Amino acid sequence: QVQLVQSGAEVKKPGASVKVSCKASGYTFTGYYMHWVRQAPGQGLEWMGWINPNSGGTNSARKFQGWVTLTRDTSISTAYMELKRLRSDDTAVYYCARGGVGATTPRDYWGQGTLVTVSS
Amino acid sequence: QSALTQPASVSGSPGQSITISCTGTTSDVGGYNYVSWYQQHPGKAPKLMIYEVSNRPSGVSDRFSGSKSGNTASLTISGLQAEDEADYYCSSYTSSSSVVFGGGTKLTVL
Numbered sequence: 001q002v003q004l005v006q007s008g009a010e011v012k013k014p015g016a017s018v019k020v021s022c023k024a025s026g027y028t029f030t031g032y033y034m035h036w037v038r039q040a041p042g043q044g045l046e047w048m049g050w051i052n053p054n055s056g057g058t059n060s061a062r063k064f065q066g067w068v069t070l071t072r073d074t075s076i077s078t079a080y081m082e083l084k085r086l087r088s089d090d091t092a093v094y095y096c097a098r099g100g101v102g103a104t105t106p107r108d109y110w111g112q113g114t115l116v117t118v119s120s
Numbered sequence: 121q122s123a124l125t126q127p128a129s130v131s132g133s134p135g136q137s138i139t140i141s142c143t144g145t146t147s148d149v150g151g152y153n154y155v156s157w158y159q160q161h162p163g164k165a166p167k168l169m170i171y172e173v174s175n176r177p178s179g180v181s182d183r184f185s186g187s188k189s190g191n192t193a194s195l196t197i198s199g200l201q202a203e204d205e206a207d208y209y210c211s212s213y214t215s216s217s218s219v220v221f222g223g224g225t226k227l228t229v230l
Contacts, residue, residue: 035219037166044123044224045158045166045209059217095165105156105211105219108177110165 002026004096004111011117012086019082020114022096029077030054033099035106036070036081038092039113048094050103051079059103086118124149124210124222131228137198140225142210143191148220150191154213157186157195161206169208170195197227205229 007021022034036048049060051070058070069082079096093113097106125143132138142149142157149155155173158166168177170186173193183198193212197204210222 037221044207045160045211045221047211047219047221050219061218097166103217104154104213105171106158106166106168107156107171108168110167113165 002098002109004098004109006094006096006111006114009115009117011119014087014118014120016086016118017082017084018086018116019080020094020096020116022079022081022111024077024079024098027098029072030074032101032107033103034070034072034079035097035099036068036079037095037097037106039095040089040092043092046092047106048081050099052103053079083116086116088118088120090116091118092116122220124212124220126208126210126222126225128223129226129228131230132197132200133230134200134202136200137196138200138227139197140195140208140210140227142193142195142212142222144193144212144220145191147215148212149188149193151215152213153188155186155188155193156211157184157193158209158211159204159206160209166209200229202229 005023030053035050051058053072072079096111098109157170160166173188174186208225
């Protein structure tokens with residue numbers, strides 16, 4: 001069965017970086033785009049970007065350009081999201097979500113979420 | 121890219137039908153048939169309910185349906201049940217090959 005398993009919760013200081021992993025199983029990792037979405041406490045969903053695991057090509061929301069790095073390691077079917085220069089308002093649950101075969105929208109399988117807390 | 125516009129809250133009684141709207145622009149909702157809807161219960165990951173405007177993933181109740189007219193997409197839930205009480209979000213593919221979400225709608229089953 002399809003599963004996306006994310007790395008564990010993180011506590012970071014302002015200005016630091018965080019790298020969240022998302023290990024996929026149960027399907028061909030390179031066959032579907034992977035999206036990253038975050039949700040601050042009590043807030044809505046915010047799309048961060050996608051990666052095409054086949055080509056490594058990425059696209060991110062304008063807000064996150066130059067600030068987020070999306071990568072993948074096809075040998076272990078894992079996608080990564082690195083966010084730099086963290087601020088307190090980056091405290092959120094970060095989700096990976098499988099997309100379609102093209103760059104459409106997040107679809108049917110989501111990771112369990114990774115809570116990133118930014119606090120001095 | 122501005123967030124898609126959803127009502128902050130809707131409510132209905134068990135057995136009734138409700139509709140949640142999601143308004144965008146010609147650069148997103150109106151320009152593509154890539155609108156999805158998600159249900160999110162507190163503390164849980166979002167669950168896909170509708171994709172490509174009106175398609176239901178396997179396992180999703182046929183009480184959930186989606187449609188689109190111009191720049192506005194809609195999610196209709198018929199035969200409301202207590203377990204439908206949750207937050208609902210729409211998303212759309214955009215002309216910049218990105219994705220935009222709606223602000224979310226809290227559904228209360230009275």
